[in-house]
Amino acid sequence: MGKNKINTQAIGLDVGLAFTKWLTGAENLHYGLWDGLQVSAANLRAAQEAYTDRLFALLPDRPCRILDIGGGAGETAKKLLALGHSVDIVVPSPFLAGRCRANAPAARVHECMFEDFKADPASFDICLFSESFQYIPLDQGLPKCLTLLAPGGEIIVADCFRSPEYTGDRMLAPVGGGHRIAAFRETLASLPLRVVSEEDVTLSAAPSVEIEQGLFNVFGYGLTRVDQDLARHKPRLRWVLHRAIRALISERKRARLDQRLNQQMRNRENFARFNIYLLMRLRPTA
Structure with missing residues (x-):
């Protein structure tokens, strides 16, 4: 980026995090799960905490070495550290890297793209993607994780995928994102990985x-x-x-x-039509 060009992405993140912290008290930009909750701004924090609880339920019941890939502002890492895990965060944004260092000072923060991240083989028990998998090329995300996992390690993916109804027209499908689900399934089938568990939480996440x-x-x-x-x-x-x-x-x-x-095209019905939100545990087969 040129030195005189305005970084609108960084400004947007800054404003979004500031608003979310003002509203909820935490710098979370991820979806919430709304089962049993009235959909209102007042319940956003409760919905996001329900999401975190569901995500953490996928973790082993022991201290783990966790690679938090695309760790946002460090709120997830802070909670993982409080549970006794050790955490490395990979995040490409200097702004978010700074927030990670402030929110989770005990974590090791790597300010780089995941594709450029370097670590010793078998360094982690868990490679965690919490709404970051969609930003990494399909041919690089899972294969790289396989080189980083220790024996018995797992990959956790919590993210949106585009449903078969998505045509590529953002005007017709203005909400959601991610890799096309068919392409993801093909990539997964080509790798030495098996699905340990898979949960579709699309309808629970959609009201976000x-x-x-x-x-x-x-x-x-x-x-x-x-x-x-x-x-x-x-x-x-x-x-x-x-x-x-x-x-x-x-x-x-x-x-x-x-x-x-x-308009109100960014609604739960359109989200559920054009997206699939999955919580997955993947384990190497060899």
Whole structure:
């Protein structure tokens, strides 16, 4: 990235983490599991804690050497350390690496892409992907983990995958992400790995997207009210602003922005239609 280019991704992460910490008291950006909970911002922390509990239930009942791949802001690592595990975190973002060091100071933080991460063979009992598997090429994620696992070790994958209904059009499927499930199954079948357990939590996780959508709709409502007042009291200024927006932002991007701010297509039904959220334990067969 050029030194004069604004890092919008880092700004977005910073704002998102700040908002989530203000709302819940923790820097978690992952999905929640909403079984038995009313879907509201007030219950977001409880839903995210339910997710963490379900994720940690996949871990062995003993202290482990855990590689937290794409460890976010270090909240998961902090909880793993409190349970007596040792944790290495791999995270490529300097901003998130800094948050990991602040939130989980006892963890070893490796500021790099997972593809570039180096460690001695058989260094870890668990390779953990908590909503990070989707960002790593399919031909590199699991194969690299196989070189890092100690005998008896396992890979835990908790993430979204694109369902067979996903066509690749983000306007029609605006929520979710991840590798296509068929491609993941093919990759898994080609490797010396067996599925120890697999749980589909799509319907439990799906309401999470409506919390985010509600926040964006608040922003959209505010902008609409400003636009209405400009139309009444400052029509010339409004015309100039609209003209500038049309010149700077393509029609498709404007449509995406309108969808995000003023519509409700990011809902649980669309999430469940175009995504599959899996919790998996994988173990080498050799």
